[in-house]
Amino acid sequence: MKFLVLLGVVCLTAVNAAPTSDQGWIVIPGVDGKRNLALLDVPDFKTDLTDPYTQITFHLYTRSNRNTPVQIFVNSLNGAPFDAAKANKFVVHGFTDTTFEGWALSIKDKFLDQEDCNVILVDWSVPAQGPLYNEAKANAKPVGEYVAQLHDFLASNGHSVGNSHCIGHSLGAHVCGFSGKASSTGTLGRVTGMDPALPLFSYDDPSTRLASTDASYVDVIHTCAGWLGFERPLGHADFYPNGGSFVQPGCGGDLTGKMQTDTKLYFAHITFYFTGACSHGRSHEFFLESVSSNQFVAKECDTWDNFQGGACAGASQAIMGNPSSTNSRGTFYLATSDSPPFALG
Numbered sequence: 001m002k003f004l005v006l007l008g009v010v011c012l013t014a015v016n017a018a019p020t021s022d023q024g025w026i027v028i029p030g031v032d033g034k035r036n037l038a039l040l041d042v043p044d045f046k047t048d049l050t051d052p053y054t055q056i057t058f059h060l061y062t063r064s065n066r067n068t069p070v071q072i073f074v075n076s077l078n079g080a081p082f083d084a085a086k087a088n089k090f091v092v093h094g095f096t097d098t099t100f101e102g103w104a105l106s107i108k109d110k111f112l113d114q115e116d117c118n119v120i121l122v123d124w125s126v127p128a129q130g131p132l133y134n135e136a137k138a139n140a141k142p143v144g145e146y147v148a149q150l151h152d153f154l155a156s157n158g159h160s161v162g163n164s165h166c167i168g169h170s171l172g173a174h175v176c177g178f179s180g181k182a183s184s185t186g187t188l189g190r191v192t193g194m195d196p197a198l199p200l201f202s203y204d205d206p207s208t209r210l211a212s213t214d215a216s217y218v219d220v221i222h223t224c225a226g227w228l229g230f231e232r233p234l235g236h237a238d239f240y241p242n243g244g245s246f247v248q249p250g251c252g253g254d255l256t257g258k259m260q261t262d263t264k265l266y267f268a269h270i271t272f273y274f275t276g277a278c279s280h281g282r283s284h285e286f287f288l289e290s291v292s293s294n295q296f297v298a299k300e301c302d303t304w305d306n307f308q309g310g311a312c313a314g315a316s317q318a319i320m321g322n323p324s325s326t327n328s329r330g331t332f333y334l335a336t337s338d339s340p341p342f343a344l345g
Helices: 104-116 134-157 173-181 276-288 306-308
Strands: 011-013 025-029 036-041 057-061 070-072 088-092 118-123 164-169 190-192 215-223 238-240 253-261 268-272 297-300 318-319 330-334
Touching: 011 276, 036 134, 088 134, 088 173, 104 118, 118 134, 134 164, 134 173, 134 297, 164 173, 164 276, 173 190, 190 276, 215 276, 306 330
Parallel strands: 011 268, 088 118, 088 164, 164 190, 190 215, 215 238, 238 330
Antiparallel strands: 025 036, 057 070, 057 118, 253 268, 297 318, 297 330
8 A cells, every 4th residue: 555645835924014114005904804005105195084074973972862862063062962061072983983883882881871971972984984094094183173173162162171081092092182182272181092093103293193292181002002003102191901012812813814725736825914903902892891890900010021020019000991090190001801801900
């Protein structure tokens, strides 16, 4: 009896592990699972926002209309049950996303369960669409400036801008920042940046990104640091769950592979793609859970390795998410579970 031994060769390639100048582009995952391009070596795009009045919409929810929003405008409350004495919670989505489904609605519900407040969902899904990330990035600043017009209009109706909290994910975090920069009726009370988008943004120029000067208190949750989100601190308090980088626990799907085989040569080539989508989204999952939990206890520390090694065991603590002490300053680390409930206490 003869035995035929076949030898196979497997070649592994990893792409998009980090943006490089010679590559000239990176892939940005959309919430629909599609891959979108970000061109790195091109001049800044000009905004294609032509009609903010129709392309950016504001939807007010309160305990009296928690399931049926009333659209409000930068010059009209439109008969909405807005109460100027209550806190405003602005929720802003990111690239290719929308406020009409998913995490934004869940955060709205959690807020209204916990607090009698005004929740305003900002929908900019039209100017935030792909397939080219550059266009959506260019629109973030004018969208934020339009949100600032609403801050100022509500102030003219008796609301204090200092009693407003803007919560944004990815590009939406920068939208919140730009709204704080552009507000003319006072300093925004708080901005929470949920993994602020990194591609095409510069750390060196705070005027072009979310910065600690955009509100009285800016807190940032980093979950895909160095890839889809910023790694360096941007706020008064920066939180790095599980070190802040991808792949977050439970996000093994962020590394996907495609195999191509040649049956004649017994050759297989596997290309891996670092999408980062799950890790990027963990930031809003953590924040959502935090609204009804104060168990995301973080320790001030300089590195994840030192945190894990116990070097910061006696350091000051801060709560990640909501509620949070607006007196917190520094960089904070914590570990989480790989599935809900994420907080470990």
